[in-house]
Amino acid sequence: MSMLINPYVFGGPGFNPSTHIGSSGSPAYTYVKTYDWLTGTGFGTASTQRNAGIDFVRDFTFGKTDNYFGVSGSETPYAAAFPHTTASRLGAKFANPSPALAGTSYDVDFNVTDTAVAFAHSSSPCVTVYAFSGSGFGTKFANPGTAVDSTAAYGVNFGIDGSYIAASKQNSPYVAVYNWSGSGFGSKFSNPATYPSSRGNKVDFSRDMTMIAVAHETFPRVTAYPWSAAGFGTKLANPATPPTGDGMGVSFSPDGLSLAVAHVTAPSISVYPISVGGFGTKYGNPSPAISGNSQNSPAFSGQSLDIAIKHDNSPRLTVHAWNPGFGTKYANMPTISTYQGAASFKTKI
Amino acid sequence: MLDDNEQISVTELRRQEVAEYNQNIAIYMAILKNLPTEWPEKLESFRNPKNQHKAIDEVPAESIELISQLWYADDVQHAIRTETLERTKAAAILAALEAQQK
Numbered sequence: 353m354s355m356l357i358n359p360y361v362f363g364g365p366g367f368n369p370s371t372h373i374g375s376s377g378s379p380a381y382t383y384v385k386t387y388d389w390l391t392g393t394g395f396g397t398a399s400t401q402r403n404a405g406i407d408f409v410r411d412f413t414f415g416k417t418d419n420y421f422g423v424s425g426s427e428t429p430y431a432a433a434f435p436h437t438t439a440s441r442l443g444a445k446f447a448n449p450s451p452a453l454a455g456t457s458y459d460v461d462f463n464v465t466d467t468a469v470a471f472a473h474s475s476s477p478c479v480t481v482y483a484f485s486g487s488g489f490g491t492k493f494a495n496p497g498t499a500v501d502s503t504a505a506y507g508v509n510f511g512i513d514g515s516y517i518a519a520s521k522q523n524s525p526y527v528a529v530y531n532w533s534g535s536g537f538g539s540k541f542s543n544p545a546t547y548p549s550s551r552g553n554k555v556d557f558s559r560d561m562t563m564i565a566v567a568h569e570t571f572p573r574v575t576a577y578p579w580s581a582a583g584f585g586t587k588l589a590n591p592a593t594p595p596t597g598d599g600m601g602v603s604f605s606p607d608g609l610s611l612a613v614a615h616v617t618a619p620s621i622s623v624y625p626i627s628v629g630g631f632g633t634k635y636g637n638p639s640p641a642i643s644g645n646s647q648n649s650p651a652f653s654g655q656s657l658d659i660a661i662k663h664d665n666s667p668r669l670t671v672h673a674w675n676p677g678f679g680t681k682y683a684n685m686p687t688i689s690t691y692q693g694a695a696s697f698k699t700k701i
Numbered sequence: 702m703l704d705d706n707e708q709i710s711v712t713e714l715r716r717q718e719v720a721e722y723n724q725n726i727a728i729y730m731a732i733l734k735n736l737p738t739e740w741p742e743k744l745e746s747f748r749n750p751k752n753q754h755k756a757i758d759e760v761p762a763e764s765i766e767l768i769s770q771l772w773y774a775d776d777v778q779h780a781i782r783t784e785t786l787e788r789t790k791a792a793a794i795l796a797a798l799e800a801q802q803k
């Protein structure tokens with residue numbers, strides 16, 4: 353008897369391991385490069401460093417098909433993308449998108465087939481999505497019928513099943529989710545019954561698409577909801593020990609068992625067991641302590657065995673084993689960056 | 702528990718949300734009036750592609766404009782349905798909020 357398994361649901365052994373990790377800020381803010389990554393060993397060979405041409409790199413992410421690397425930044429055109437393959441690592445930059453984004457871009461995400469790349473940015477329409485292929489940026493998709501925000505979106509995330517796109521944003525209700533298909537934006541889902549308390553900084557869906565979480569300003573600094581094809585469910589009760597400062601980034605582990613929140617104020621990272629039933633007791637803090645605020649989403653490696661944290665002070669990117677709970681810290685990346693824009697593992701879906 | 706000011710703010714936001722859905726539905730219905738909706742048999746095979754940007758490369762050049770309109774008409778018809786679906790949820794929450802204020 354055969355058994356159907358949704359490949360997107362299950363993390364842990366059997367799920368693809370991560371093969372690379374991203375880096376930025378060396379030798380200057382606008383440069384990016386990647387390192388080979390091996391769980392249990394850590395940083396390996398570095399790629400060629402590439403100039404993203406967008407000044408201050410705000411965020412970067414790998415595509416999901418082993419082919420691309422996207423970057424968001426502070427200077428026009430605010431968006432960049434590169435080929436990235438296991439064999440060749442980081443290739444020459446693709447031509448800039450046209451039209452350019454309207455303002456500083458804070459987040460970037462590819463859909464599950466890498467046929468669309470989304471940027472969260474300042475100025476209307478606040479989220480811009482381009483078609484994407486082996487030739488790079490394609491035509492911009494039409495903006496959604498209901499505007500994402502009037503000021504800025506700081507986070508954008510495609511659901512792994514390809515049917516949704518979520519944005520975390522400046523103004524109430526601080527989070528918005530739209531249907532997504534090959535023809536672009538669909539209708540916006542009705543807002544959750546209880547909104548996050550303030551500006552949404554980053555948003556993430558769990559891999560099995562049963563939960564959505566927002567890292568945001570002001571108490572409780574992280575808000576999570578069950579998610580289904582009907583939209584937002586009832587907000588989960590706040591964690592017993594909320595993050596100590598504004599939530600700046602959020603990531604579910606691929607196995608769906610943990611939710612990591614990057615935040616300002618020590619310990620800069622708070623991780624909780626999570627399920628649709630609610631938050632569990634916060635895991636113990638990492639040792640050694642994270643140096644400086646963490647102002648972008650943490651990243652779990654593909655088998656939920658490592659967690660990478662971007663933070664303000666040297667070494668700016670710290671990776672720990674994850675078991676679940678913080679394990680041993682890996683040796684720092686070979687070249688410490690002057691600025692690290694994000695934490696991102698490459699995991700082929 | 703929300704205080705009175707917070708309750709008014711939340712209710713107003715929900716009113717805006719319902720108004721946005723109403724506006725979208727009205728716009729989509731107006732758009733639909735100016736689009737063809739009948740698919741010629743020779744183009745049926747291009748209906749419902751997974752990726753319109755990829756599929757357009759396969760469409761005969763003389764049919765690109767027509768099929769673009771037909772795809773958009775299908776999208777708009779679907780949008781009217783889903784905007785109505787989401788408006789219903791938002792309107793139900795709004796009705797409950799307004800009832801609490803009475």
